Amino acid sequence: MIKKTVTQLLEGANLRLTRTRKAIAQLLYEDGLNRHVSAEWVARELDEAGEKIALATVYNTLNSFVEAGLLRQIQTGGQAVIFDTNTDEHCHFLRESTGELIDIAPGMVDLGKIPEPPTGMRVKGWDVIIRVD
Template sequence: MRDAGTRIDDVPPVERTERGLVWLARAGLRPTRQRAALAALLVGDGRDRHVTAEWLHQAAEDAGERVSLATVYNTLRAFCEAGLVREITVDGSRSYFDTRVDDHPHFYWEDTATLSDAPAADLEIARLPEAPPGAEIAAVDVVIRLRRT
């Protein structure tokens, strides 16, 4: 489920690892073996991506890393809490993890079950409803579902 044009294998392993370690350090996360390996897969080529935990687990296995799916989920949650990735939920049941953490809309491609960035400059939200008493709006996620014609 790599974004179009991404070829992480074109980046030398040492460079991928170094980028991953810098990414973890920036957030103050301890670089355990699993975190370092998953970080290298997520950001090692310097590109943003949208992944599922299952994709990341398979990518880790393909890279020869021994890591359980539960560890992948726990690590992604830690990355979310540290502000390194954002979780985007589609259909209330499928989560994607986005390494681009600024506010921006997404396209969800129904036929391939993939997520991609949508152009933020074209999105206009004129007004949001007021939050109920005792609450504040934490974020607004915009996911535009697409079906190929």
């Protein structure tokens, strides 16, 4: 598979190429690794790299990436929101003592059958989080 550039990734998702979007996309995707990040982590990393971007702008940008299908948003409980660069359906371990999410390999969790949604509704996605210490 050919690695996409940040520009190709954003253009392919029909997102306008702004300085903020490029900076965040480079941080998340340039090395090709899957990662789980918070908006606070992204803002801190950008700040350390000399990119001064407000936390609200980071949240807005990450949410636009979710809407474009570039990220998954995972609610871990409480107020914690984690953004996952792996957008395929998969499960996670959550280390409760640290908040770290760890991917579970596809096929390792047997969900059996997912129930049919109520009439007139459709399943948009699912999240399974197994809490560990």
